[in-house]
Amino acid sequence: MAIKALDYDTLNENVKKCQYAVRGELYLRASELQKEGKKIIFTNVGNPHALGQKPLTFPRQVVALCQAPFLLDDPNVGMLFPADAIARAKHYLSLTSGGLGAYSDSRGLPGVRKEVAEFIQRRDGYPSDPELIFLTDGASKGVMQILNCVIRGDGDGILVPVPQYPLYSATISLLGGTLVPYYLDESENWGLDVNNLRQSVAQARSQGITVRAMVIINPGNPTGQCLSEANLREILKYCYNEKLVLLGDEVYQQNIYQDERPFISSKKVLMDMGSPFSNGVQLVSFHTVSKGYWGECGQRGGYFEMTNLPPRVVEEIYKVASIALSPNVSAQIFMGLMVSPPKPGDISYDQFARESKGILESLRRRARIMTDGFNSCKNVVCNFTEGAMYSFPQIRLPPGAIQAAKQAGKVPDVFYCLKLLEATGISTVPGSGFGQKEGVFHLRTTILPAEEEMPEIMDSFKKFNDEFMSQVIR
Ligand SMILES: Cc1ncc(COP(=O)(O)O)c(CN[C@@H]2CONC2=O)c1O
Numbered sequence: 371m372a373i374k375a376l377d378y379d380t381l382n383e384n385v386k387k388c389q390y391a392v393r394g395e396l397y398l399r400a401s402e403l404q405k406e407g408k409k410i411i412f413t414n415v416g417n418p419h420a421l422g423q424k425p426l427t428f429p430r431q432v433v434a435l436c437q438a439p440f441l442l443d444d445p446n447v448g449m450l451f452p453a454d455a456i457a458r459a460k461h462y463l464s465l466t467s468g469g470l471g472a473y474s475d476s477r478g479l480p481g482v483r484k485e486v487a488e489f490i491q492r493r494d495g496y497p498s499d500p501e502l503i504f505l506t507d508g509a510s511k512g513v514m515q516i517l518n519c520v521i522r523g524d525g526d527g528i529l530v531p532v533p534q535y536p537l538y539s540a541t542i543s544l545l546g547g548t549l550v551p552y553y554l555d556e557s558e559n560w561g562l563d564v565n566n567l568r569q570s571v572a573q574a575r576s577q578g579i580t581v582r583a584m585v586i587i588n589p590g591n592p593t594g595q596c597l598s599e600a601n602l603r604e605i606l607k608y609c610y611n612e613k614l615v616l617l618g619d620e621v622y623q624q625n626i627y628q629d630e631r632p633f634i635s636s637k638k639v640l641m642d643m644g645s646p647f648s649n650g651v652q653l654v655s656f657h658t659v660s661k662g663y664w665g666e667c668g669q670r671g672g673y674f675e676m677t678n679l680p681p682r683v684v685e686e687i688y689k690v691a692s693i694a695l696s697p698n699v700s701a702q703i704f705m706g707l708m709v710s711p712p713k714p715g716d717i718s719y720d721q722f723a724r725e726s727k728g729i730l731e732s733l734r735r736r737a738r739i740m741t742d743g744f745n746s747c748k749n750v751v752c753n754f755t756e757g758a759m760y761s762f763p764q765i766r767l768p769p770g771a772i773q774a775a776k777q778a779g780k781v782p783d784v785f786y787c788l789k790l791l792e793a794t795g796i797s798t799v800p801g802s803g804f805g806q807k808e809g810v811f812h813l814r815t816t817i818l819p820a821e822e823e824m825p826e827i828m829d830s831f832k833k834f835n836d837e838f839m840s841q842v843i844r
Pocket residue numbers: 392414415416417507508509510511535537587591619621657658659660667671672
């Protein structure tokens with residue numbers, strides 16, 4: 371039989387190699403069970419609106435008017451939309467070249483890039499150049515664009531934290547690069563030890579790998595830790611000495627649930643360090659409208675800011691961005707609204723402040739409920755979720771469970787998560803999908819289920835877990 375042009379065997383090997391556990395075996399099994407009528411709580415994806423979180427009103431009002439500009443001509447528009455939403459809609463439409471249906475510049479609308487630069491300037495207290503800010507279809511696409519520029523082949527290594535968000539491992543595989551792991555220390559609340567970095571790099575170099583870049587995820591996914599200023603300084607110095615590009619994934623910068631380590635951007639720490647670091651370290655920072663108290667995952671809005679990249683490199687990144695023509699224009703407006711929200715005194719400010727504060731305070735309470743819930747379970751220990759949207763408990767599986775998993779042909783934490791799913795409908799992601807130390811097992815869940823449902827979910831988890839642990843010990 372003639373080989374088809376596109377068959378599994380003739381697929382690009384890098385496509386076959388890459389894995390993305392957040393929507394892997396557990397998610398597929400959960401979807402099957404849902405089709406069979408079982409109630410599933412999808413806590414595998416940081417997807418707030420899918421778990422009942424309401425969108426913020428003001429951004430939706432502005433984008434609705436931008437999507438349907440004929441409403442602006444309706445004499446009753448002021449009955450349905452506040453004056454500041456109407457004004458912002460007109461402002462954004464004036465930035466486009468023909469409304470939301472027209473392509474924008476491949477780097478995004480200049481007017482929105484300017485708003486992002488002003489946001490960064492206000493946040494950090496240092497200048498930010500709109501020419502060095504590209505808007506993207508979610509932070510994911512920005513990360514892929516930058517890794518695509520860095521990775522020349524399998525001889526190029528990218529330092530990635532373990533546990534890590536598998537966008538990085540999957541993209542590095544897809545691009546034919548080499549992931550160089552550096553392990554976060556769970557006993558130090560997922561702290562990052564620069565000595566571990568040095569060991570990982572030395573080992574990679576001994577295997578002929580050229581380490582080119584380092585990824586930090588701050589706050590961490592799945593681990594939820596917030597990096598301290600001292601930690602960030604150490605990392606930036608390391609990147610300077612080793613000539614590594616630092617990819618600063620800061621998509622959870624609004625999601626902070628403790629006061630000891632507030633979010634501080636890599637850009638600010640770098641600028642505070644002064645020369646030779648502030649003009650020597652190459653940094654690309656990423657942000658999104660998918661997280662924070664926005665949770666607008668489906669809109670696909672993001673940006674990255676480049677610091678200390680040579681102009682010719684920026685031009686090449688622009689050239690490649692042009693291949694995809696234009697980032698999603700309505701998402702660019704969401705991004706503009708996120709970095710420049712209603713201010714005190716604006717008509718919509720009180721409602722916006724009330725809604726966003728309410729979401730963040732609830733997330734902070736849910737982070738505590740979930741952490742305490744896991745720590746009340748047999749053979750489960752869990753660091754507090756300092757930031758981001760996830761809980762990543764360590765599940766101390768007894769030998770009997772490991773043996774049972776082996777007999778079922780499953781990785782131990784996949785085996786455990788499948789049993790959990792079948793028994794409770796709670797859909798999680800096994801820790802093996804994020805990477806973990808040999809012989810240590812975790813699962814990742816989100817802190818997103820509705821607050822009023824959280825106690826029941828944790829009770830259901832505890833009932834399953836404690837029975838599971840009692841059974842397998844026998
Ligand atoms: C650390 C990190 N970076 C980037 C992204 C991508 O965001 P965009 O939506 O802007 O592309 C995510 C999404 N988090 C995934 C999605 O839900 N659960 C997760 O772990 C993320 O967790």
